[in-house]
Amino acid sequence: MEVAVGLVAQRDNERAQALAREIKTTLEEVQSASVDIVVDELTGEAIDDAGVSVDRMHDRDFVVSIGGDGTLLFVAREVGPTPILGVNLGEVGFLNAVSPADAVDAVTDLVTAATEADSLEGRTLSRLTATEADGDWELEPALNEIVIHGPRRGHGGGATIDVRVDGRRYVESHADGVLVATPTGSTAYNLSEGGPIVQPSTDALVVTQMAAADAMPPLVVDPETPLEVTVSGAETAYVISDGRNRQRLEPPVTVTVSLANDPITLVGPQGSFVDGLEKLE
Numbered sequence: 001m002e003v004a005v006g007l008v009a010q011r012d013n014e015r016a017q018a019l020a021r022e023i024k025t026t027l028e029e030v031q032s033a034s035v036d037i038v039v040d041e042l043t044g045e046a047i048d049d050a051g052v053s054v055d056r057m058h059d060r061d062f063v064v065s066i067g068g069d070g071t072l073l074f075v076a077r078e079v080g081p082t083p084i085l086g087v088n089l090g091e092v093g094f095l096n097a098v099s100p101a102d103a104v105d106a107v108t109d110l111v112t113a114a115t116e117a118d119s120l121e122g123r124t125l126s127r128l129t130a131t132e133a134d135g136d137w138e139l140e141p142a143l144n145e146i147v148i149h150g151p152r153r154g155h156g157g158g159a160t161i162d163v164r165v166d167g168r169r170y171v172e173s174h175a176d177g178v179l180v181a182t183p184t185g186s187t188a189y190n191l192s193e194g195g196p197i198v199q200p201s202t203d204a205l206v207v208t209q210m211a212a213a214d215a216m217p218p219l220v221v222d223p224e225t226p227l228e229v230t231v232s233g234a235e236t237a238y239v240i241s242d243g244r245n246r247q248r249l250e251p252p253v254t255v256t257v258s259l260a261n262d263p264i265t266l267v268g269p270q271g272s273f274v275d276g277l278e279k280l281e
């Protein structure tokens with residue numbers, strides 16, 4: 001059975017692109033009969049190889065993200081539930097468990113595992129989405145967090161943010177905004193806004209206000225709990241997924257944040273979460 005692999009190297013990162021070339025060359029030499037391996041378009045241009053767009057890698061057995069957190073978040077947006085192996089070549093790389101030195105072996109082992117099993121075992125990570133009660137949009141799934149904020153961050157950019165949990169008001173305050181983070185995203189924007197770090201295996205979400213005049217502590221909730229955020233007192237507002245995909249809102253407006261249908265699956269060696277926290281220093 002042939003194993004289909006995708007490689008995505010962080011754009012403009014020569015080390016990541018060179019590692020992609022090394023992985024591809026090694027696998028084609030060692031496991032040529034059992035592997036079909038492609039790189040993304042930008043990496044293909046960089047290493048003089050044919051490339052495919054990342055969103056066409058969703059039907060591969062797994063995709064390797066070589067870079068930092070942002071590249072892995074990008075790959076997750078493009079391939080959704082397709083298993084992802086994160087190789088850490090970014091500034092932080094909190095989401096990427098495999099070091100560059102171990103990358104070739106980790107990918108080779110994964111090809112072998114994929115040959116021997118119908119599906120790869122991995123760690124499932126929840127994602128979030130957002131919708132508006134009377135709106136015709138649904139936000140791109142977020143692996144880290146959904147942010148809802150006023151016209152802009154900082155002085156004069158706030159709004160009245162009303163947070164309801166299971167239909168009951170948790171807090172209403174003038175604030176920059178509020179974020180709902182997954183355990184994965186608890187170490188990202190959530191942490192810089194004073195939210196708690198949540199162990200990845202925990203079945204929970206975190207609701208954290210952003211620069212609120214009347215602050216309540218961050219609230220940890222069951223992921224199935226209905227979460228509604230009403231924004232008023234501002235000309236405009238935004239709901240944003242992982243800092244990248246945003247939907248403009250026209251207050252007063254109520255946004256519902258909930259679990260997205262498709263989680264993400266990380267495969268390959270998983271480092272120790274607690275040991276990884278040193279990357280945040």
Ligand SMILES: NC(=O)c1ccc[n+]([C@@H]2O[C@H](COP(=O)([O-])OP(=O)(O)OC[C@H]3O[C@@H](n4cnc5c(N)ncnc54)[C@H](O)[C@@H]3O)[C@@H](O)[C@H]2O)c1
Nearest residue numbers: 068069070092093094144145184185187188189192242243
């Ligand atoms: N603090 C802020 O003002 C702010 C603004 C935009 C984005 N962000 C965060 O960055 C994320 C997007 O990452 P990016 O790399 O595309 O944007 P980016 O290039 O702005 O990177 C933001 C930083 O967050 C780190 N990061 C991302 N996900 C992380 C995680 N799960 N745990 C620990 N650190 C993490 C990245 O490595 C990078 O150092 C967003 O989901 C949000 O969490 C924070």
Ligand SMILES: Nc1ncnc2c1ncn2[C@@H]1O[C@H](COP(=O)(O)OP(=O)(O)OP(=O)(O)O)[C@@H](O)[C@H]1O
Nearest residue numbers: 009010011040042067068069070071074090091092
């Ligand atoms: N191969 C690629 N093809 C297309 N876009 C890419 C590719 N690699 C990265 N990107 C874009 O770059 C963004 C991530 O850039 P960023 O500089 O944040 O990388 P990173 O992985 O977080 O590394 P670092 O930790 O060094 O910041 C992604 O959101 C995506 O838009």
